[in-house]
Amino acid sequence: MTTTHEHSAPTAHGDAAYRAATRVFNLAAPVTPADAVTAHTVEEVRAAIHRARARGLGVRVHATGHAAATARPMDDALLIRTDLRGDVEIDVHRRIARVPAGTRWGAVIEAAARHGLAAPHGSSPTVGVVGYLLNGGLSMYARHTGLAANSLRAVELVTADGTSCRTDDRSHPELFWALRGGGGGLGVVTAVEVALFPVAAVVTGAAFWPAGEARRLLPLWRAWAEHAPDEATTSVRIMNLPKVPEVPAALSAGPVLCLDGLVVAPAEDGITTALRRADELLAPLRAVAEPIMDTWHRAGPTAVAETHMDPADPVPVLGDHMLLEDPGDEGIAEFLRVTADHPRPALTVAELRQLGGALGRPVAGAGALGHLDARYAYSGAGVPGFAGGPEEIRAHCERVRRALSPWDTGRTAPTFVARADQPRGHLDTGAILAADRIRACVDPDGLFRGDIAPDCSASR
Ligand SMILES: Cc1cc2nc3c(=O)[nH]c(=O)nc-3n(C[C@H](O)[C@H](O)[C@H](O)COP(=O)(O)OP(=O)(O)OC[C@H]3O[C@@H](n4cnc5c(N)ncnc54)[C@H](O)[C@@H]3O)c2cc1C
Structure with missing residues (x-):
């Protein structure tokens, strides 16, 4: 996506743009949404949400498709592949990396190591930073650092009404809570800040x-x-x-x-x-x-x-x-x-x-x-x-x-989790209801409902 005008034209299944946006790492789980775009800027994410609404479609999000086998059918959705432009920025003093959505762990590992720091990455450098962190993240250093989602210091996202916001423990703390393992369906993350540690x-x-x-x-x-x-x-x-x-x-x-x-x-x-x-x-x-x-x-x-x-x-x-x-x-x-x-x-x-x-x-x-x-x-x-x-x-x-x-x-x-129909079982009833309340605030029409993991919402 480069101009707003292009957003109005739906991509067809054979288009190069559709093929690029629907590429997945797990070839056993191809995805076939009604429409698909790659967003390189926050503005393009907003335009994609607008386009989905105009076509009466839901919105789904991915980056690398490592988790494609856990995605539900998306025939009635527009899929946004997040590939936000920008470099991994390291704040050495605060030991924090700011990472644009779509970045893979390999880039964070390299950037952090230049400063004697390490990141809470998993076993594969090609896994996407955002999908891994929103879903908990079992790091190679897991017993030292804990669940990787705890290393998130801030999440920037575009919500269903097209608004951009930055969430952390002071700004939109409930949304920040739900983003860290709450089951998804909260918006399109455009960047995250992740705590690094010395090694x-x-x-x-x-x-x-x-x-x-x-x-x-x-x-x-x-x-x-x-x-x-x-x-x-x-x-x-x-x-x-x-x-x-x-x-x-x-x-x-x-x-x-x-x-x-x-x-x-x-x-x-x-x-x-x-x-x-x-x-x-x-x-x-x-x-x-x-x-x-x-x-x-x-x-x-x-x-x-x-x-x-x-x-x-x-x-x-x-x-x-x-x-x-x-x-x-x-x-x-x-x-x-x-x-x-x-x-x-x-x-x-x-x-x-x-x-x-x-x-x-x-x-x-x-x-x-x-x-x-x-x-x-x-x-x-x-x-x-x-x-x-x-x-x-x-x-x-x-x-x-x-x-x-x-x-x-x-x-x-x-x-x-390796299958779309496998319950996660990691949230108790109180947490499921709390996540639902937050979703109802940020996505009252359920635009992102297809991105909610099984058993992470009381209404599904
Ligand atoms: C070879 C391999 C090795 C792995 N090793 C580990 C490991 O060591 N530890 C571990 O914990 N996991 C591991 N995984 C699993 C991996 O962490 C998950 O599949 C993770 O969800 C992948 O994130 P992704 O963004 O790359 O994948 P995607 O399939 O692109 O995204 C997965 C989900 O994340 C959400 N998401 C992604 N981007 C955004 C965004 N910008 N905004 C909102 N939501 C978004 C969506 O709900 C999406 O469905 C491994 C997987 C593979 C295939």
Whole structure:
């Protein structure tokens, strides 16, 4: 969009502008709204809202489409792809980054690192900053920093009547509360301010073993995780990787167990401690079985963007997610029975991410979602065509879900939810009604109703 006149012409499904605006990272979940535009300025966001109203359409918002599989059908909506112009601006004194909507985490990581600072980003540098933060955000540093939404210091948005406003804990505090995990449908965010934190060094990487070793190794990891320091955040994955040039041959020869994550040293005098803590995690596992690949090393914060080795390019993905109580050794054995031991695995990845630490502690002044009351985040993901088609992947997801159900909390980390129809379960009734009251104020006609997550509103 460049001029206001162009806004009056609806984009057709074959148009280049429509195709650019509807591009999604998850190729298994194409989106087909009635109309779609890319907005580069606040004025263009306003014009898009006006255009939707003129056509009697609802408004939906996205940036990268990493969460496209969670989007409801949008046949009667105009989709705004947010790609706001401007650079990431770092206020070194206040340790805050101002980030235009549409920016991906990679740009924030780079900008912050120039000042010895780090950002509460997740495993993939290509995920959009805004969608991740509005939905909670499980950072690679999560046990050190807490839920990433707590790092939001301000949110700028355009609401349903076309008004721009800046929300923070003093200005429109109720709206600021709802924006942080309240389930969406509040407007089009145009920029955010995010708190950064100091990092002198990290010990980070990934170690891989044949999945057959997982029965001996995972109980050791779980025992360590029970008493792990907040500076450490790790995850374990059973991976069935395809034989493609991007994957080292040693890792695609059969199913593997991967242990990755980091230990952070906030200041220079903490580096020796961080190295010792990483060793306390890794040495007992390395002693049981030698890894087939091991990249753990001391590094700066930019290295963390590569640790989890997420795909950089769009890929089709089907998956599932649950937040778990402590599964104990019995639950770990169940997890392995349906993943590592499965004779025909359709899941490319089955992951347990370690929670607790700062993630589990309520935070004063938090938004609708401020902490996660669970011990592990399970997520499973399959790429159709790798080791099975969509039906096999869904069936495998269902088998893992059944096996882990005794430890299911019924809640979710909203950013990990993989299906449009999965309830989030992270808001209690009081929070749902409070979020509804705020939506009724800022969007009385329900222009953004299609962007509200399932079970986050009493009226849906
Ligand atoms: C490979 C991969 C790795 C991931 N790793 C992690 C991880 O480590 N931790 C984690 O927590 N999550 C992770 N995720 C999940 C990711 O954080 C969520 O999918 C997140 O919602 C993506 O945000 P986005 O803006 O990129 O996606 P989009 O699909 O573009 O947006 C998601 C939703 O955010 C909202 N939204 C986006 N932009 C705006 C805006 N400008 N105004 C208002 N609403 C907006 C909309 O409701 C939209 O439907 C990962 C996903 C993938 C595919």
